[in-house]
Amino acid sequence: MSRPIVVDSVAALRVQIRDWRRGGLSVAMVPTMGALHDGHISLVRMALDRADRCVVSIFVNPTQFAPSEDLDKYPRQLARDLDKLAATGAHLAFTPGVAEMYPVGFATRISVGGPSSGLESDFRPTFFDGVATVVAKLFLQALPDCAIFGEKDYQQLCVVRRLCRDLDLPVEIIGAPTVRDTHGLAMSSRNAYLSETELEIARQLNAILRRTATALAAGTEEASSTVEAGRALVEGGFQSVDYVAARESLTLGPWRRDRNGRLLAAAWLGKTRLIDNVEIPSA
Numbered sequence: 001m002s003r004p005i006v007v008d009s010v011a012a013l014r015v016q017i018r019d020w021r022r023g024g025l026s027v028a029m030v031p032t033m034g035a036l037h038d039g040h041i042s043l044v045r046m047a048l049d050r051a052d053r054c055v056v057s058i059f060v061n062p063t064q065f066a067p068s069e070d071l072d073k074y075p076r077q078l079a080r081d082l083d084k085l086a087a088t089g090a091h092l093a094f095t096p097g098v099a100e101m102y103p104v105g106f107a108t109r110i111s112v113g114g115p116s117s118g119l120e121s122d123f124r125p126t127f128f129d130g131v132a133t134v135v136a137k138l139f140l141q142a143l144p145d146c147a148i149f150g151e152k153d154y155q156q157l158c159v160v161r162r163l164c165r166d167l168d169l170p171v172e173i174i175g176a177p178t179v180r181d182t183h184g185l186a187m188s189s190r191n192a193y194l195s196e197t198e199l200e201i202a203r204q205l206n207a208i209l210r211r212t213a214t215a216l217a218a219g220t221e222e223a224s225s226t227v228e229a230g231r232a233l234v235e236g237g238f239q240s241v242d243y244v245a246a247r248e249s250l251t252l253g254p255w256r257r258d259r260n261g262r263l264l265a266a267a268w269l270g271k272t273r274l275i276d277n278v279e280i281p282s283a
Contacts, residue, residue, distance in 0.1 A: 003086040004056070004093045010141045013094050017055070017142055025052035029144035029171075031135060034058040035075035036084050039179040039187035043148040044088045046176050050146055056085055057094040057138055059101060063109075064130030070271075075189055094142070101137060109133050112166070115158035115252040119264055120275075123242050131156055132163050139164075139171050146172040150179075152186045154262055154277040158252050178276075180206065186276050193272040201237035202269055208232045209278045212244070213263045217281045222246050222255065226263075233267050242266040242273070246280060258282060 007013050017027060028051035030043045036058075047054040058081055065071040078095060085093055109129050116128040139147065149157045161173045179187045183203040194202055212229040216222060230241040244265045246255040255261040261280035266273060 004090045006093045008095045020053050027053045027144045029142050029147040030056045031138050033060045034081050035189035036081045037187045041088050042179045043176050044090050047148050053091045055092045056090050061134040064127050110136050112159050112163050114162050120155050128159050139169050148174050151175050152178040198269045204236040205276050213278045213280045238267040240268045
């Protein structure tokens with residue numbers, strides 16, 4: 001088991017990638033905030049299939065957390081993460097600190113419209129600006145050929161694709177299917193916050209979304225279906241539901257029955273916020 005090269009500065013990252021490039025090697029990147037689980041590892045495996053070298057960034061990005069959110073509590077377990085990357089075969093872990101990514105005087109922020117509108121932005125208005133800014137920095141630091149993002153964070157995936165198109169960033173963005181446990185719960189670092197009782201409740205989320213997506217594809221009216229899904233989540237034990245919404249799958253604009261759609265949801269269990277999404281087949 002060979003441990004990945006670990007660097008924590010942009011300069012060291014660029015030196016290593018420059019050496020790979022000189023040898024004619026392609027590079028894939030997997031941006032993460034650490035606390036790696038099987039979902040992250042599936043992204044790393046896809047990156048290894050797509051390129052000669054795989055870079056995994058591990059950085060808990062403060063600019064995508066609002067003051068009321070769980071930045072300080074977000075799990076950090078670098079040694080365990082590096083063991084997982086070694087077992088998977090990743091070549092390099094980029095582990096910058098906040099001062100490296102946002103040095104004193106940092107004053108630039110990227111804002112992406114379009115697919116960032118609504119859904120998560122209605123409840124986390126600063127989130128996607130923080131995501132877009134850190135992802136743009138990572139891409140400019142590493143200059144990968146491609147980057148892998150999980151479909152669990154579907155709106156984020158759409159925002160990153162829009163970012164690269166609009167700014168002509170020469171990075172192919174590849175979406176990877178959501179990895180789930182045997183009960184259908186999407187893998188998430190925040191699942192570690194859930195008690196056993198809460199885990200049982202959480203596992204209803206995907207089942208309710210799939211049932212609703214099937215009904216929508218069969219012709220059920222959109223507004224009543226999404227309201228009913230929210231009601232089912234609360235009746236199943238969720239404290240509250242931020243949204244259940246149908247969107248067009250490429251732009252996240254209003255859903256039309258003649259196009260592929262995505263049903264997205266966010267709901268609370270205690271102090272933990274869970275998100276998930278499923279495909280709505282076209283009519």
